[in-house]
Amino acid sequence: MSIFKNLVELVSVLFDRDKANIQMIVFQEDVYPHVDIYERKLVLPSNMITQTLQADMIRILMHEFGHMLTWNETDFVKSDNCAADRYHSIPFEECYNDDSYMTLFYEAFWKDYDEQWLQTGYGTIEERLAFYEDHKDSFVSTYATVHPYEDIAETFSHFMLTPYNDNPQTVPERKVNFFYQFPELVAHRAFVLKELKDRKDEMLSFY
Template identity: 40%
Template sequence: MQRLFFWIFTNCFLLLGYLSYDAITLPDDSDLPITEATSEVVIEKGDSYLTKVTDLIGDPLDFSSGSLTKAGASIEQNRSALIKESTIVTYKVTDGALSDESINYSNTKQQNYAKDTLQHYELWDSFTTIIPSELRSNVKSFSIFSDGTSNLLGYVEPLDYAADTWQLGVDFADSTDKKNFYYTLIHEYGHLLTLGNDQMVINYDWSTSSETESTYSSFYGESIPDSYMNLYYQEFWLDYYKEWQHLDVQNNVEAQKEFYLQHPDDFLTTYAVVHPEEDIAESWTFFILSPRQENTTVAQEKQNFFYQFPELIEIRTHILENLLTEVKKD
């Protein structure tokens, strides 16, 4: 009888230990191998954050200024004279924090705002809250400007020709429309994601480019074959890129309207026709800020393009979790 009790006790103890071990070592979502099944779990988690954001501020793609056509600036162009004249203050970014303030004293209209350091830090805090630190480590400069409301909302540009480091610029006048501001920050990160030096061959010989090149070329370099930008270009722009170039859509407002009307189901916003790089940034922002679509139009396919990359699904969920944190501050 004693042996029987000992056997029962021993086996119960081992079973309890086994169950306890499973409970302790069961991996969370971040430890699971990336498979289609686990990606679905991450998508659902991201959607749950999006639902909570929507409950607090409404549809994040519906904001009062109607500036969906104005989110971002062409990454191919250096800052225009307009931006230089409207720059108010610029900071260096060191270890993710602002330092070495530089005021543009020639902008006499904005001298009062130039001294409002607290508001500068609040704008930067919004960006650093929404975009995870490991995704913005190459942002080494932060500029605040204003050209009035609903014009240029923000921009990013490389600080060096190798595109190792970047500057983020935001228009403080447009930041008062919070949903518009969140949209802009996510859009601008879309440029950092798709045009960084891990996505492109820098120091590209622009004089050798042609309309028949096999990969997408930017002003700063040539996209590597499996980069997000090149894959997007190959899938969505190859058929009408020559037409777009011939019509000079990038520089002609009337051509932009006409091109959009010719392809109304191909673009998520009218601004997306301005440039392939703006198109992917707009699609990226819709990917973050709305649920997966049904692929009934090319525009929806563009939004869903990013779901094929498990790492971008993870980033979407982190950004939405962080956006919820930012929204709760207000």
């Protein structure tokens, strides 16, 4: 039980509740780690906890916090009609505000992609692989190509956990540096890194 207790304590420290406001952590069997932003719930796999999370625990938590931070009900309105310069998630009927992280990320990195890549993903594995092969130099990971929501969450985890690059040359590097324009995120990054450093001895099982 100690690993579950430690996980709950770690989430309570690393997740900024003013921004993400997680209401509950649920352990379930046979699930991938994910968040439900509408119920403000973080779901972690109870039966795969050591295999799935031991090596990548911090990165996974930062990815899911990235979802809570950027896929946030305070940043969008429900609508099936949206201005062209805003990010619009058609399947969820979510139209993002002008100053939301999602709209600003979309404007900087996604607006030139065809509409089909902005929404439900790609119809087949072959199409996904083809999209990745055509654009892999623009993403921090393979998984980031799945959807703009995954791209921003994956990139956010890199922002939180990799050193600052003061001379970005590639699209992935510019994506990571995107978050440095927000003082509140820079401050939270500094807080998280200090907490991780201070807690390293007690979290060795997560590395």
